[in-house]
Amino acid sequence: MLTAHSGKRLENNYSLNTVDICPVGALTSTDFRFKMRVWFLKETKSICTSCATGCNTIIGTREDVIYRQTPRENDHVNSCWMCDYGRLNFKFLEAENRLLEPQIRSDGKLIAADWPAAISEASLQLKQFTGNEIAIVASGRMTNEELWLTSQLAKSLGVQWIDIVPRREPGDDILLSEDRNPNTNGARLILGSTSEPGAKLMAIAEAVKSGEIKALVMLKENAMHLGMPVEQLAQLPVFIVMNILAHEATQKATVVLPACGFAEKRGSMINGKGRLQRLNRAARPPGNARDDWEILRDLLQAVGGGDSLSSSDDVFRRISEKAIAQAVAIQARRRAVGRKVHEARKALGVRRD
Structure with missing residues (x-):
């Protein structure tokens, strides 16, 4: 017993x-x-x-x-x-509220659409506005590959308002971390943020309220959790949502893009201790939901800012190439500084012991 x-x-x-x-x-x-x-x-x-x-x-x-x-x-x-x-x-x-089909708002109602139509509509809506009229709220739950494509989308559109949503809850000093986002470090690295995650969210919410931001792109997050009431979201000219589950905010979207959950896709993440790890696909997504990286790639290409990428591994290689180039540039700067220091010491007659 x-x-x-x-x-x-x-x-x-x-x-x-x-x-x-x-x-x-x-x-x-x-x-x-x-x-x-x-x-x-x-x-x-x-x-x-x-x-x-x-x-x-x-x-x-x-x-x-x-x-x-x-x-x-x-x-x-x-x-x-x-x-x-x-x-x-x-x-x-x-869950019963799983998003299964792309949707486009037409005559005040969300209607089902195919993927080419949804991507085209999202692209047309975004291209109506300048970069300072668009905000992108990404997620620390996204993979490095998805975040890189998000950064390229922001770059192509000239977007400066971009941030991720922080999640802090009590940890246990064993395995459960206070940071409930699995890829905060990846987001910091790839989005190039110099501030803490979430530092821009209040300003984004205020800009939505004032009308300064006219197009909001929500990637795997709920805008209502950021202090944006559903009435404000309904007034946005463009509100594009990529998510897994339907909620009250998605009902006000102008375009809905159904995405994959963690077990339905491949990608990489950087954990809290800086270790790069691989996420693998264990199941296919339901309905007509698509892999997040494919959605972002197609949207990036539609706005005119991307080239052909056939897999998430291709995206990872792009990230790797950039990381290597950055490392080489850092080493070159260090060598240049070292030479200048050496020349200055030589000119001053300073000897190294």
């Missing part, structure tokens, strides 16, 4: 790890028990996106349904453990 210590309950954010280490399978998870035979599952190596730790995981699926998420050993990140919060945080991918 298995039981907890007298007077104690096995009730904490790491209790499901006992299921993983039980040598005989006597301990089972009520969330997974009797739902699927383990040997029928397709196992995909990936990472948890519930916080900045980025625990390495194995996602168990069958026929594009996610049945469980378990820890994968990586001594540099999470050893062989993960918290229950991250382990169980995938049910939203099958």
